[in-house]
Amino acid sequence: MKSLSCEDAKQVDLVEYLAYLDHHPQKVHNENFWYLSPLREEKTASFKVNRQKNVWYDHAVGKGGDLIDFGTLYHNCSVSELLGRLSVYQARPVLSFHPPTISDNLSGANSRFAGEKKEAEGCKIVVLDSRPLAAKELLNYLEKRCIPLEIANRFCKEVDFLLYNKKHTVIGFQNNSGGYELRSENFKGSSSPKDITFVDKRTDDVAVFEGFFSFLSFCTVNKNLTAPLSNCLVLNSLSFFEKSRSLMEQYNQVHLILDRDSAGMNRTKQALQWDRDKYIDRSDFYKHHKDLNDWLIHHQQSQKQSQRQGRRL
Template sequence: MDFRSNRLTVSEAKEMDMVRFLSDLGHEPSKIRNNDYWYLSPLRDEKTPSFKVNRKLNRWYDHGLGKGGNLVDFAILYHGCTVAELLQNLSGNFSFQKPFTRQPLQESEPENKIKILRDFVLSSYALLRYLQQRRIPVDIADRYCREVRYELNEKVYYGIGFKNDLGGFEIRNPYFKASSSPKGITTFDNSANEVIVFEGFTDFLSFKAIHKHEPEDRFDFVVLNSVSFFETARLFMEKHNAISLYLDRDTTGQNCSRYALYLSSKYKDENSLYQNHKDFNDWVVNIGKPQKKNHKQKPR
């Protein structure tokens, strides 16, 4: 087939050599064992190679994301593009679009160094003050969060703990953002037809505060706790008739939303609601506040 006059099909793109494709992107294997090529993940920041390509099968798997597939699956994640854009621009050099932004390392220390000592009802003044600053009512936070005492580097700290389905905690205080093992998603199954999806738990709490007078079982909810768990959440999300995404408006969140819209018409991106803010909670915090003016603009 003459690729110069005909655009690649999906099946042809899938069969392109994955190792060579990664090399063209500037990613070389850290080690090679038989047919397995191991890389530092192109999709995340990491120090130990956990992204594997089996060259015989021409398939990849990212152990940190819990996701794998063919070249097309990888490319739309890496570039944050649609399949149509990929096929249109795939020509041996993939410089047409900014690559998918790697996941920032949000934890100040590796999560396996954090040891939860105990958890109890929210009571510390600093944490209650932090919730007030985020415009999250304490009675809402009490329903879904705990105050946790945890040990890190032989010192004891405290924070707001939001538990995931595996028993680990997302931990927040005014100065620190961390996670305890095991990391995972948090789901709330009310047997509803629609599921609402958030990236972080402060967005979820803000949504619950705004809709506190609505029936509890109107929606199901997923808090990803990191967009890297999007694939993990798909089984729960896609059993619903409608999936509303309230992800962050940074590059990573928007690319994830685009990927979801490609997957199924069930997904709907709701971030236009808070288009001038970084996330849903930031929008809630600034409701009623005057927008910043452009001081360079001449007065009328």
């Protein structure tokens, strides 16, 4: 089994890895997940993971860092030993442990993980219902992200789920295995099973996105085109990028529309090393923004501002 590099190890989702180690958040607020510290005993959650940046900070002791910093402390091991552990973790059968994830219809799948601890019942996301988008706060959130309802309704649903015995209603984007990416103004998570979402337009090329809001933004930017859009692959997690290579290789051209953070740019560089003729970096279109949705929001705000100035003139 090939050991992970340090760069690859830093891309491992901290929240998923903590769940794999049977540590689950006490509360979730936006991209911040708060835990009872896995590194020591405590009664009040002071260990924070920022999922967007994939870093942690233990407020009680004033320490933090990336997954390598955490893993060497947690396992009391060297970096090379940790990379070996993470290689075993990455090679396990694919079943995401996004906190909270395992829905009640996966009890059969859990049997494949003999010897692993099960998540506490309250930590599981249990999807209760889905329907067309209608809740006002969700429509307001879509408007804030500059996604027209007509486009969101084609690919998303309004989803009710249970977490810590509390019901939540969010926007759900379904993957190929029936799980959902779940988003609202105050929540970001997913239900199991975690997987890619592939939209087949029967074209010879494919556009690849990291998250579904970038995909929805792509549909929004191109909504007036009469020609069919390319096939679209939404990874829903960068961890699926290499796993999706065989799928991407089936197409003549692969348009990479990944986030312009270090993780997204590293994956883009990796693909260009595979084949510069097949893989094309399209992120120059939004080069001064973190992703396509961020560009769309700023673009529409600029347009509105120009229209207001035009009316004053």
